[in-house]
Amino acid sequence: xxxxxxxxxxxxxxxxxxxxxxxxxxxxxxxxxxxxxxxxxxxxxxxxxxxxxxxxxxxxxxxxxxxxxxxxxxxxxxxxxxxxxxxxxxxxxxxxxxxxxxxxxxxxxxxxxxxxxxxxxxxxxxxxxxxxxxxxxxxxxxxxxxxxxxxxxxxxxxxxxxxxxxxxxxxxxxxxxxxxxxxxxxxxxxxxxxxxxxxxx
Amino acid sequence: xxxxxxxxxxxxxxxxxxxxxxxxxxxxxxxxxxxxxxxxxxxxxxxxxxxxxxxxxxxxxxxxxxxxxxxxxxxxxxxxxxxxxxxxxxxxxxxxxxxxxxxxxxxxxxxxxxxxxxxxxxxxxxxxxxxxxxxxxxxxxxxxxxxxxxxxxxxxxxxxxxxxxxxxxxxxxxxxxxxxxxxxxxxxxxxxxxxxxxxxxxxxxxxxxxxxxxxxxxxxxxxxxxxxxxxxxxxxxxxxxxxxxxxxxxxxxxxxxx
Numbered sequence: 001x002x003x004x005x006x007x008x009x010x011x012x013x014x015x016x017x018x019x020x021x022x023x024x025x026x027x028x029x030x031x032x033x034x035x036x037x038x039x040x041x042x043x044x045x046x047x048x049x050x051x052x053x054x055x056x057x058x059x060x061x062x063x064x065x066x067x068x069x070x071x072x073x074x075x076x077x078x079x080x081x082x083x084x085x086x087x088x089x090x091x092x093x094x095x096x097x098x099x100x101x102x103x104x105x106x107x108x109x110x111x112x113x114x115x116x117x118x119x120x121x122x123x124x125x126x127x128x129x130x131x132x133x134x135x136x137x138x139x140x141x142x143x144x145x146x147x148x149x150x151x152x153x154x155x156x157x158x159x160x161x162x163x164x165x166x167x168x169x170x171x172x173x174x175x176x177x178x179x180x181x182x183x184x185x186x187x188x189x190x191x192x193x194x195x196x197x198x199x200x201x
Numbered sequence: 202x203x204x205x206x207x208x209x210x211x212x213x214x215x216x217x218x219x220x221x222x223x224x225x226x227x228x229x230x231x232x233x234x235x236x237x238x239x240x241x242x243x244x245x246x247x248x249x250x251x252x253x254x255x256x257x258x259x260x261x262x263x264x265x266x267x268x269x270x271x272x273x274x275x276x277x278x279x280x281x282x283x284x285x286x287x288x289x290x291x292x293x294x295x296x297x298x299x300x301x302x303x304x305x306x307x308x309x310x311x312x313x314x315x316x317x318x319x320x321x322x323x324x325x326x327x328x329x330x331x332x333x334x335x336x337x338x339x340x341x342x343x344x345x346x347x348x349x350x351x352x353x354x355x356x357x358x359x360x361x362x363x364x365x366x367x368x369x370x371x372x373x374x375x376x377x378x379x380x381x382x383x384x385x386x387x388x389x390x391x392x393x394x395x396x397x398x399x400x401x402x403x404x405x406x407x408x409x410x411x412x413x414x415x416x417x418x419x420x421x422x423x424x425x426x427x428x429x430x431x432x433x434x435x436x437x438x439x440x441x442x443x444x445x446x447x448x449x450x451x452x453x454x455x456x457x458x459x
Binding site for chain 2: 063064067068070071072073074075076077078079080081082083084085088089091153156157159160161162163164165166167170
């Protein structure tokens, strides 16, 4: 869970940095997309690693959920959470929704069957056309909010799973996780917001 | 002082249970929660009703016998306190209290608020000890232990095995309990020879008992009456991972490890 999560989080950072080039201009962004497609080995190697990570991440989730329900077959009539974060308690909800979003996102911008105008040779135009549809843009922002929540608990706690917890570092790790998750949300959301505001057109 | 109790009543381990409402005006703010149940039970006996079964022993917060959920919080709303040390002055007159047993398949309900925590005993029996030669003792200062390590080991050893960590965990994981013992012994020189085999055996026993898996949520440390930190779980993960990677295939003479 922790290891595959880190791989996926690493991809998200790379993906964000690549996408933010949309603010430089149409040619840079399209050139970047074109360049990626030419790096066949890297592109398909990354895709294969991501696919394996996603599969293992989901498989771990299924195992954890199965153990969770068999470990507590009778629910409490009343349960009051004490200190745990909202993000940590909703991982089972934010995860599947983000997974569903990723499927939609691939259909939308990679395969081009998302229902908005699509031209395989003009990713910049696809993004602008896609986010001009307000419900689509809002769906992306909401999905990024859930991804941010999911990452907040994931980044804050993967080192705990891997055996690292230290009074000097753990509070800083948690703070860094919140900051990184927040920046990822702001970064990704800035694109649909910029398109809706007409900054990117 | 008047209190309204909604208490889980279950006649036997296999019988279905349900929440039953009781009311008592004979409560005193200076009573502990267990004394409140004693008073309620006196009233129930007078009325010809079966008294509420709950586990208790020392009533000093150190034996680990007592414990149940009060309004969805293991050991109730006061931090670092077992139910025997929780006094009624922390509740309002007329307040409604929902009392439920620990919920985990590894802690089957025996009756009412009492659960069977023998799974904890089996986790300890799997490796929560140091095998020592029972000969004459060595000189006390032959084995030096730095004070900070001794203190951290003591913090982990403070676990009373009450089961609140499992009860509060949304996954019903016993990681805080198991990690506390692995940390306690793993910080002491006496615990080093069996450190790896201990981590392997205790974690495997914990999983075999049907507890859930840790999700790093941290509810356990919030309700732990001894304030044990989830740092012990990280240490358990570290010891278990290391021991799993370096574990050798079993061969005749080395059979059974330590």
